[in-house]
Amino acid sequence: MTDTQYLSDWRPYPYEITETRLEFRLDPRATRVRSQIDFHRISEGNLVLDGAGLKTLALAIDGTPLDLSLLPESGETLVIPADSLPESFTFEAEVEIDPEANTSLEGLYLSGGMFCTQCEAEGFRHITWYPDRPDVMAPFTVTVHSEMPVLLSNGNPVSEAPGKAVWHDPWKKPAYLFALVAGDLRAISDKFTTMSGRPVDLNVWVRPGDEPRAGYAMESLIRSMKWDEEAYGREYDLDVFNIVAVDDFNMGAMENKGLNIFNSKLVLATAETATDGDYERIEGVIGHEYFHNWTGNRITCRDWFQLCLKEGLTVFRDQQFTSDMRSAAVKRIHDVQTLRARQFREDAGPLSHPPRPDHYQEINNFYTATVYEKGAEVIGMLKRLIGDADYRKALDLYFDRHDGQACTIEDWIKVFEDATGRDLTQFKHWYTDAGTPRLALTEEWSGGSLTLNFRQATKPTPGQAEKPARVIPIVLGLIGPNGDEVLPTTVLEMTEAEQSFRFEGLGARPVVSLLRGFSAPVTVAREMTADEQALLLAHDTDPYARWQAGHDLALDGLIARAKGQEGGAEFIRAIGGVLDDAEADPAFAALCLALPGEEEIATTIAASGVVPDPDAIHSARRSLMQDIAQAHEPALAALYDAMTPIGPYVPDAEGSGRRSLRLAALAYLSRLDNAERAEALFDSAGNMTEREGALGQLIAAGRDADALARFEAEFRDNRLVMDKWFTVQPLRSESHLAVARAKDLAKRPDFDWKNPNRFRALIAGVTSNHAAFHAADGSGYDFVADWLMKLDPVNAQTTARMCSAFETVWRYDATRRAKAKAALERIAALPGLSRNTSEMVTRILAAST
Ligand code: B3K
Ligand code: ZN
Numbered sequence: 001m002t003d004t005q006y007l008s009d010w011r012p013y014p015y016e017i018t019e020t021r022l023e024f025r026l027d028p029r030a031t032r033v034r035s036q037i038d039f040h041r042i043s044e045g046n047l048v049l050d051g052a053g054l055k056t057l058a059l060a061i062d063g064t065p066l067d068l069s070l071l072p073e074s075g076e077t078l079v080i081p082a083d084s085l086p087e088s089f090t091f092e093a094e095v096e097i098d099p100e101a102n103t104s105l106e107g108l109y110l111s112g113g114m115f116c117t118q119c120e121a122e123g124f125r126h127i128t129w130y131p132d133r134p135d136v137m138a139p140f141t142v143t144v145h146s147e148m149p150v151l152l153s154n155g156n157p158v159s160e161a162p163g164k165a166v167w168h169d170p171w172k173k174p175a176y177l178f179a180l181v182a183g184d185l186r187a188i189s190d191k192f193t194t195m196s197g198r199p200v201d202l203n204v205w206v207r208p209g210d211e212p213r214a215g216y217a218m219e220s221l222i223r224s225m226k227w228d229e230e231a232y233g234r235e236y237d238l239d240v241f242n243i244v245a246v247d248d249f250n251m252g253a254m255e256n257k258g259l260n261i262f263n264s265k266l267v268l269a270t271a272e273t274a275t276d277g278d279y280e281r282i283e284g285v286i287g288h289e290y291f292h293n294w295t296g297n298r299i300t301c302r303d304w305f306q307l308c309l310k311e312g313l314t315v316f317r318d319q320q321f322t323s324d325m326r327s328a329a330v331k332r333i334h335d336v337q338t339l340r341a342r343q344f345r346e347d348a349g350p351l352s353h354p355p356r357p358d359h360y361q362e363i364n365n366f367y368t369a370t371v372y373e374k375g376a377e378v379i380g381m382l383k384r385l386i387g388d389a390d391y392r393k394a395l396d397l398y399f400d401r402h403d404g405q406a407c408t409i410e411d412w413i414k415v416f417e418d419a420t421g422r423d424l425t426q427f428k429h430w431y432t433d434a435g436t437p438r439l440a441l442t443e444e445w446s447g448g449s450l451t452l453n454f455r456q457a458t459k460p461t462p463g464q465a466e467k468p469a470r471v472i473p474i475v476l477g478l479i480g481p482n483g484d485e486v487l488p489t490t491v492l493e494m495t496e497a498e499q500s501f502r503f504e505g506l507g508a509r510p511v512v513s514l515l516r517g518f519s520a521p522v523t524v525a526r527e528m529t530a531d532e533q534a535l536l537l538a539h540d541t542d543p544y545a546r547w548q549a550g551h552d553l554a555l556d557g558l559i560a561r562a563k564g565q566e567g568g569a570e571f572i573r574a575i576g577g578v579l580d581d582a583e584a585d586p587a588f589a590a591l592c593l594a595l596p597g598e599e600e601i602a603t604t605i606a607a608s609g610v611v612p613d614p615d616a617i618h619s620a621r622r623s624l625m626q627d628i629a630q631a632h633e634p635a636l637a638a639l640y641d642a643m644t645p646i647g648p649y650v651p652d653a654e655g656s657g658r659r660s661l662r663l664a665a666l667a668y669l670s671r672l673d674n675a676e677r678a679e680a681l682f683d684s685a686g687n688m689t690e691r692e693g694a695l696g697q698l699i700a701a702g703r704d705a706d707a708l709a710r711f712e713a714e715f716r717d718n719r720l721v722m723d724k725w726f727t728v729q730p731l732r733s734e735s736h737l738a739v740a741r742a743k744d745l746a747k748r749p750d751f752d753w754k755n756p757n758r759f760r761a762l763i764a765g766v767t768s769n770h771a772a773f774h775a776a777d778g779s780g781y782d783f784v785a786d787w788l789m790k791l792d793p794v795n796a797q798t799t800a801r802m803c804s805a806f807e808t809v810w811r812y813d814a815t816r817r818a819k820a821k822a823a824l825e826r827i828a829a830l831p832g833l834s835r836n837t838s839e840m841v842t843r844i845l846a847a848s849t
Contacts, residue, residue: 014045017138026146111248114183124175179256255292276656312375329543342369350847394419475519478510483539530570561620587657598770675701735771767805778819796834
């Protein structure tokens, strides 16, 4: 079943829509949807409408009923011949749908008794017949009939009466941005006045009783609205902005025009129930969805191949927002960590694809780290190459030129070319080519001059053998042997496969602080001594490069240990310096103290052509932690005490920095005190950040029974907190216990596996425990495969996304590969396997060795 879609097949839609009118009569089992769509022909072609799983009751053109035998017997496309249609006409349909039976959480469905929708990418076709493609945009008027007390849709409210509400969205939009919510909801409300004086009513809608947990989301929304005005000159454009929290949601949130729908985990937070990480994500995702109003909604994508046009840009904008709200240095390091852990991993395996792919089977499988995170990095590089002022100029031109349009990456690049006069032909490879370039550096030093010889190479990726050279912004500085910066931050532009740059007039040989700010999404290959790394860790002026130097030093030590050699002594020594300064910048010290994870160690070993051994990696990391703890116990203990919270919990950069350092110290100390401090902290902590951190240490130490029972007793009724409880057990357990533990947890009545948050909580707890998931006996693979097979018929989208856990399996030894292959083949053989999952498993299996 391969119906592959190709970018090259895109053709303009031959009709435009002047208005879409929808009328819903909501009923859990039999919702009626009446549509009236005013079409106007703009070029030759039949009227093609998409529909899926609809019970069609009536169709008409200008009031004349259509013969229902026109309907496709199977398949999802209704074609009305052009020669039977006038130039302008109204298409009408009445269909019936069953929201209660909709477990896919795509289209109109029920979550905890409330009606809600998810239409991106192609969910609207599950609601009614429509040109369900992003380049067909229209203003919508929506009438909702329901006994539910709160009835919401896009745009502005027109009228409201018991049992009926009418909404009008004057901004033309594609169907994927349509939304409807009906339920027993309560709002917390506020107001915002835009920079030109437009008053906007803001509401965050939650279930009754959850109102006290929605305040941070509201504050984040207000900050986002202000920031987009200040940073990008973008103003909100409706009278109301509604956010709704729902419990059953396939992803994080959705930017529907004027009616954002959120996974409740990204809305609800109190100090007692949410961690610092949760707060940061809430602020970031509220910002992200809000920023889509301009980058996504006002300017949308011509087709789904262009997804990174809106997602890469909106991620870039939300990253800028978070850096401005919190700590820019910490945010950049977090983003680099995420990029490496998710996107580099994706790019190194069978699922590698360019930010703008040119074919797909199921578009929902392409909401990936490459489209999102690498898409954002590519924009960061553009900005680095042209500078801040030209970036702003280009963005102003983009908004000006393309407002109200559905655009392509070519349109985007053209804006930058026109704003700056640069030729970006070569730059475009970042969008069209897959793979992570490897940047190798060798140095020559003679007579006060340093020559840097760079070489770039990108390995072939599925379907792309040739990899032309890319434009790489290489940002660097030079640090003298005494720690002084002898060359401040400088941007080099590499355009050739091999290129050299020379720096003259240097007194003594400096150390290159390379790729400052992580100036390009590449891997770096260079020889460095441990002393040089330690020098950068101590003296680099660029926080990212400083952190990276320490991280590389740790990684080298861990890899040596995983190979059975000595290693890590230099890192243990260097970390002493970090601990001495830790109180001055706790967040940075915490980042330096966090050793590379097992997954990253495995990735790095595999990239050097060696087969990684998950058990050896696990022991190596454990032993290095133990040695660090022993070497620095007094300093760690002093920091643990010094970082005791002062005053009430505030989820800001400073407070979370202190808590992260405290927990980093705790992780080491727990190896020496048998988690005594962790137990005391679990008992006394007043916030979830410390609570969850302490619980993780108790589980790792194997003394968790009491804490887990108390945690459960306290939070039994809070689904979001119980999700943490489900995750942390397989995640933090010793690898040989994790799967057995997850199996027990899966038997519990509250393992409500049809809820994506709960499913992911437990299953990702296993897949994120590297040594457990990759257990040599295949038990991790089998456990995950069994559950994916169970979920696929219920919710294909979430199942398919989670298949990516298997994308790294071919880098392990033959025994593990055989087990993984057998598990994947079992999934592939499941009768009735969804297109979503089938595509993922087929792509992964295609690379099996
Ligand atoms: N645009 C949505 C993601 C939709 C995913 C569809 N499978 C959320 C976001 O990126 O903001
Ligand atoms: Zn987005």
